[in-house]
Amino acid sequence: MATKKKTKNTGDFSKYIRWFWILFGAGILCFFLIFQLAAWGVFGEMPDHTQLENPNTNLAGEIISSDGETLGKFYLNDNRTPVGYDELPKHLVDALIATEDARFREHSGIDARGTLRAIVKLGRGGGASTISQQLAKQLFHGEGSRSTTGRITQKIKEWVIATRLERQYTKEEIIAQYFNIYDFGNNADGIRSAASIYFDKKPQDLDLKEAAMLVGMFKNSSLYNPRSHRNPEGTRNRRNVVLAQMEKYGFITQEVKDSLQQTALDLKYTPQSHNDGTATYFRAYLQEELKKWVNNPNNRKPDGSKYSIYKDGLKFYTTIDSRMQKYAEEAVEEHMPRLQAEFFHQNTKRRNPTAPFLDLTHGAIDTLMQVSIKRSERWRHMKYDLKKPDEEIYKSFDEPTQMSIFSWQDGKYAEIDTVMTPMDSMRYYKHFLRPGMMSMEPQTGHVRAWVGGMNYRHFKYDMVKQGKRQIGSTFKPFVYAAAIDQLRLSPCDTFPKSQITIPANKYGNPESWTPRNDNGDYSGYLNLKQSLANSVNTVTARLMNEIGPQPVVDLAKSLGIEQDILPVPSIALGTPDLSVYEMVAAYSTFANKGVYTTPVVLTRIEDKNGTVLFQFTPETKDVLSEEVAYVTVNLLEGVTQGGSGTRLRHTYGTDRAYKKIVTGYPYEFDNPIAGKTGTTQNQSDGWFMGMVPNLVTGVWVGAEDRAAHFESITYGQGAAMALPIWGLYMKKCYADETLNVSKEEFEKPIDLSIILDCEEYKENAKLSKKGQLDDDPEIDF
Known part of the structure; x- marks a missing residue:
């Protein structure tokens, strides 16, 4: 009887073992079936191979300067510019692994040990999401459902996508994508924006404690935000947790940890928005130009759709330095x-x-x-x-x-x-x-600086391209250049300062015109160089009377002036309303030996893969002979040698605007400078156009309304309103030797026939009167 009973118990036990293995196997099969069902999309749409290769993330358009710096971004919601793994410093990667996924190098997307621990402890021992799972969540399905069932299916989908990501990408690529996708708050989408916004650095330049702070934000970028008022010490404490994790896993020593945990965050908050940062007015202008480019039917993606300057990760290479x-x-x-x-x-x-x-x-x-x-x-x-x-x-x-x-x-x-x-x-x-300022290389047309106002957040109207204001005496060089071109005049030719009246209807003007000199002096004679240097109105009017207004208008149009100009004599004194942009381009023609070059702000556009979508082609045209252009430059040099621009040379005199800083004018330039000041009626607009051989810069200063202006010429002239900005700017440019801004002479034409030396001119005039000069080619002028 005893033997039979033992056999029966053994049989019963075997049955339980069989059922255990059956259930265990069924569980394994169900587990894999659930994964397969998730992979087939039963629990919701899953990314296919193409989506894994090209995740659908918005990438900001990046505006890049000529010297390789990021000037700003174009974006709607996502200020994201991706970086490669090689741009991430080792301590940044170490901090991420130590804090978020210590066994990242060992698993294939799912950390079995961490998952088992989370199940046993019901999540109280820490989460089990790997970096790959968190990336899957960020890339393809966000936060998901709040219900228990929804969270379970979401986790299953994360596991499936994570394993696919591990097969699709290297560990380094996964880390780079994770840093690129995360939203660090304050428009800091991705590590590149975060490093720039919080520390004004590139990712590769982040130091250890900065890297630890940013990694700490992965837990909750809203709660652990260094700009947050809700949790002022939370970000620092979270950073210290990251440093402790790095010490725990051997990435740093205890001494380093203890030392860094005592330090402050040392933020250098540099917000990136359309209203802040550098070159805001230029970026706004470029944005409008790029909208025209994307709307052009000739500029389309391979599938025929439009590019987005805000979402497609385009790179815009500009001429701005x-x-x-x-x-x-x-x-x-x-x-x-x-x-x-x-x-x-x-x-x-x-x-x-x-x-x-x-x-x-x-x-x-x-x-x-x-x-x-x-x-x-x-x-x-x-x-x-x-x-x-x-x-x-x-x-x-x-x-x-x-x-x-x-x-x-x-x-x-x-x-x-x-x-x-x-x-x-x-x-x-x-x-x-308000100011407007533009600086351009005359030989290439490359615009190097663009300041459309004082503060884009409060003054959005751009006074470089949008604003057009009366230009005053800065128009006079166009009259002089046209006269030199037509009459072959020398800077040494003299004219009386006496008043002149151009009668009505002579050039289509309905009334007679008798201009006055600002100082009321009409006695004596001046040569052209002295007349332009001192902006003598009556001499300019005499030149206009000699050649007529139409050739001057034609020349201005050839020099890139877009505004319609009425061909009447009074334009000689600068009655037209023109922009800084137009004036800089026009003056650049004189410095560029008579060749007009269209201003260039964009050299090329690339897509996110580096494919060139647009390449700029220079546009130039011959306007003046090299000789006429050089003679005009020579006249303009007189302005800074003995005219209204001489304060660029000297340190004497006082200026209320500077009396608390220095005595006199803080420029002391000794290199060749050609320029022209401009002051309009009632001191409403102050201009200065300044040139050296490889840089032309125009400055305007005035109020929104011409009725708001200085009462006297002391402060209301171009030499006081606009010239100081040019002087301060050029001093900074010359102090930076890497810029190679020229201090050389303007290049003289080889076959120059017009006499510039007034002593030589006088001597030849005396000889001519004596009948000793004729067309003898042996006589050298």
């Missing part, structure tokens, strides 16, 4: 607060009851403000976007509103949080003088 752009912006920021301080000094309510306007009655000011209302963005938005009635829109301009306004404080830009009505805000901004 980041160093020169920086120096240009610094020059504006140094000069404008000083000039503005003097403007405020002259336009207090006590000194000027209609401040900031002069020569306007209160009724005229009201009319001007009404015009400004209808030009404003508030009016446009309420009228055309919101379809509000006019009465409601007008009322909104008198309602107090919380706002941040622009200000200069202690010589630097600042924002002031205040409450004022939009109408008061508009009037407040009309007090501010």
